[in-house]
Amino acid sequence: xxDTILETKGLTKEFGGFSAVNDVALRVRRGTIHALIGPNGxxxxxxxxxxxxxxxxxxxxxxxxxxxxTRRQPxxxxxxxxxxxxxxxxxxxxxxxLENVRLALQRVRGGSFDFWRSEEILHVYDGRxxxxxxxxxxxxxxDTPAVTLSYGRKRALEIATTxxxxxxxxxxxxxTAGMTHADVDRVVALIRxxxxxxxxLMVEHNLSVVEGLCDTITxxxxxxxxxxxxxxTVSANPxxxxxxxxxxxx
Amino acid sequence: MLGFTRAQAIGFVVMVAVIIIAPGVLYPVFxxxxxxxxxxxxxxxxxxxxxxxxxFGHAAYFGMGCYVAAWTAxxxxxxxxxxxxxxxxxxxxxxMVFGWLAIRRSGIYFAMITLALAQxxxxxxxxxxxxxxxxxxxxxxxxxxxxxxxxQSDMAMYWLVAGVFLLGFLLIHRIVHxxxxxxxxxxxxxxxxxxxxxxRTDDYKWxxxxxxxxxxxxxxxxxxxxxxxxxxxxxxWTMHGEVVLMSLVGGLGTVFGPVVGALVLTAMxxxxxxxxxxxxxxxxxxxxxxxxxxxxxxxxxxxxxxKLNL
Ligand SMILES: Nc1ncnc2c1ncn2[C@@H]1O[C@H](COP(=O)(O)OP(=O)(O)OP(=O)(O)O)[C@@H](O)[C@H]1O
Ligand SMILES: [Mg+2]
Numbered sequence: 001x002x003d004t005i006l007e008t009k010g011l012t013k014e015f016g017g018f019s020a021v022n023d024v025a026l027r028v029r030r031g032t033i034h035a036l037i038g039p040n041g042x043x044x045x046x047x048x049x050x051x052x053x054x055x056x057x058x059x060x061x062x063x064x065x066x067x068x069x070t071r072r073q074p075x076x077x078x079x080x081x082x083x084x085x086x087x088x089x090x091x092x093x094x095x096x097x098l099e100n101v102r103l104a105l106q107r108v109r110g111g112s113f114d115f116w117r118s119e120e121i122l123h124v125y126d127g128r129x130x131x132x133x134x135x136x137x138x139x140x141x142x143d144t145p146a147v148t149l150s151y152g153r154k155r156a157l158e159i160a161t162t163x164x165x166x167x168x169x170x171x172x173x174x175x176t177a178g179m180t181h182a183d184v185d186r187v188v189a190l191i192r193x194x195x196x197x198x199x200x201l202m203v204e205h206n207l208s209v210v211e212g213l214c215d216t217i218t219x220x221x222x223x224x225x226x227x228x229x230x231x232x233t234v235s236a237n238p239x240x241x242x243x244x245x246x247x248x249x250x
Numbered sequence: 251m252l253g254f255t256r257a258q259a260i261g262f263v264v265m266v267a268v269i270i271i272a273p274g275v276l277y278p279v280f281x282x283x284x285x286x287x288x289x290x291x292x293x294x295x296x297x298x299x300x301x302x303x304x305x306f307g308h309a310a311y312f313g314m315g316c317y318v319a320a321w322t323a324x325x326x327x328x329x330x331x332x333x334x335x336x337x338x339x340x341x342x343x344x345x346m347v348f349g350w351l352a353i354r355r356s357g358i359y360f361a362m363i364t365l366a367l368a369q370x371x372x373x374x375x376x377x378x379x380x381x382x383x384x385x386x387x388x389x390x391x392x393x394x395x396x397x398x399x400x401x402q403s404d405m406a407m408y409w410l411v412a413g414v415f416l417l418g419f420l421l422i423h424r425i426v427h428x429x430x431x432x433x434x435x436x437x438x439x440x441x442x443x444x445x446x447x448x449x450r451t452d453d454y455k456w457x458x459x460x461x462x463x464x465x466x467x468x469x470x471x472x473x474x475x476x477x478x479x480x481x482x483x484x485x486x487w488t489m490h491g492e493v494v495l496m497s498l499v500g501g502l503g504t505v506f507g508p509v510v511g512a513l514v515l516t517a518m519x520x521x522x523x524x525x526x527x528x529x530x531x532x533x534x535x536x537x538x539x540x541x542x543x544x545x546x547x548x549x550x551x552x553x554x555x556x557k558l559n560l
Pocket of ligand 2: 045046087
């Protein structure tokens with residue numbers, strides 16, 4: 001039991017009669033990398049939104065670390081150590097890379113309401129922020145405004161910011177989407193490095209990434225779980241092959 | 251210096267110099283009015299310019315600040331600094347409640363709720379006995395500063411008002427450039443991401459709202475003691491309209507824009523007063539010009555032309 005970090009039961013989200021997520025039971029084991037795959041519109045992002053409370057489920061429950069978080073607020077869930085990234089990269093565009101990461105550090109260590117102090121005191125986070133930027137290969141862009149970074153680098157920055165929170169569990173929504181080969185390899189290597197001591201749930205379309213990285217795979221189609229297991233099991237499942245290839249052809 | 255950029259530091263020095271020299275050239279009473287409105291506009295700009303919250307009801311905090319400062323100075327004989335402070339605290343107290351009610355909503359709904367609440371304050375002021383109804387609170391004395399320094403002469407009062415304005419201006423600057431201000435910036439850039447990092451964004455907006463209403467109350471209280479009067483015009487929504495116009499003319503989200511806007515509009519009102527309703531027409535024209543041609547306002551356009559953050 002204790003090796004389950006995140007568990008959903010009967011998770012359902014309806015948008016005006018249409019079930020984007022339908023009766024999903026998901027169990028993520030602590031310390032694993034778990035992939036959520038499925039064709040476009042399968043409900044993967046909606047699932048993420050439900051888990052991180054950006055959407056309220058129509059029915060079902062979510063337990064994280066043994067706690068029922070079904071009725072929590074998104075900021076609270078993040079504070080409990082369940083932190084997400086976004087499908088469309090989410091960085092603070094007009095802040096520098098360093099400032100982006102510092103915002104995460106500042107949240108964890110407190111003092112964020114100090115309106116009477118100078119922002120100079122935020123420099124205490126510079127060392128840690130630079131180390132994190134180095135870790136994702138952005139060491140040379142610390143003082144660059146995020147808006148001018150390439151797409152791949154923005155994603156890396158988003159991951160660095162997420163890592164700064166030292167989350168128990170990270171939810172990554174298509175971390176390699178739209179990246180060049182070199183960038184994909186970098187992100188994969190990065191995920192390998194940062195997985196220690198963490199659990200990762202990721203949405204990923206690139207199956208070779210999934211194969212190389214993930215311990216467990218859940219396949220979602222039309223809001224339902226179609227199959228679950230390791231890569232070999234799932235990829236041998238004829239239903240999965242049809243669902244995947246069927247939509248990919250269309 | 252104080253987290254100002256070079257250009258802003260120069261701007262600040264110029265502003266202080268103007269404040270020191272101006273009473274030699276212009277009427278101190280006129281200048282005090284400008285400074286009170288400048289502080290009010292800066293407080294409004296803190297919300298719209300740095301948090302992206304469009305309040306429609308700032309007249310309520312300004313006006314209640316006026317009433318409370320006037321009433322306490324007159325009936326309790328409080329010294330000037332205490333009356334002004336109470337005016338500010340009244341603004342902040344109202345802001346705490348109203349902000350709490352409004353901040354759960356965003357965009358136009360936020361604006362409408364702040365307007366509705368401000369209208370309630372206005373009707374309260376018409377009915378409540380302590381405001382003196384249509385007459386307002388008149389002949390408010392100017393008690394000595396700290397109970398010792400006489401403020402009977404307009405010049406003495408002027409230095410006090412200048413001090414209050416500068417303190418308020420610097421406080422806003424500090425807020426914007428504080429750890430808290432950094433979070434506000436993040437919220438304005440990408441609120442969803444800020445939430446996903448664990449920031450309860452509503453709390454930050456609320457604190458910013460309360461700070462803004464505190465300064466609006468301070469501005470109102472100061473104005474009441476300058477003119478020795480607090481009336482219904484101070485809480486009326488048109489008062490809010492003026493401060494919006496000032497911020498817009500000067501430049502939303504700029505450091506000096508609201509100050510320049512307050513100067514321009516107050517000057518227009520004073521020097522065009524003899525033309526009666528032409529003031530309103532001119533204001534309308536300026537408003538349209540700003541929206542159509544000078545979106546960034548005077549200081550905003552100047553800053554853009556010089557590629558500086560003013
Ligand atoms: N807020 C919403 N209102 C109505 N329908 C929505 C909403 N969000 C998602 N949907 C619908 O729910 C379904 C699942 O969408 P979701 O974004 O979760 O898919 P996805 O698996 O992430 O797809 P992709 O691989 O394209 O990112 C889609 O049909 C989408 O149109
Ligand atoms: Mg998606």
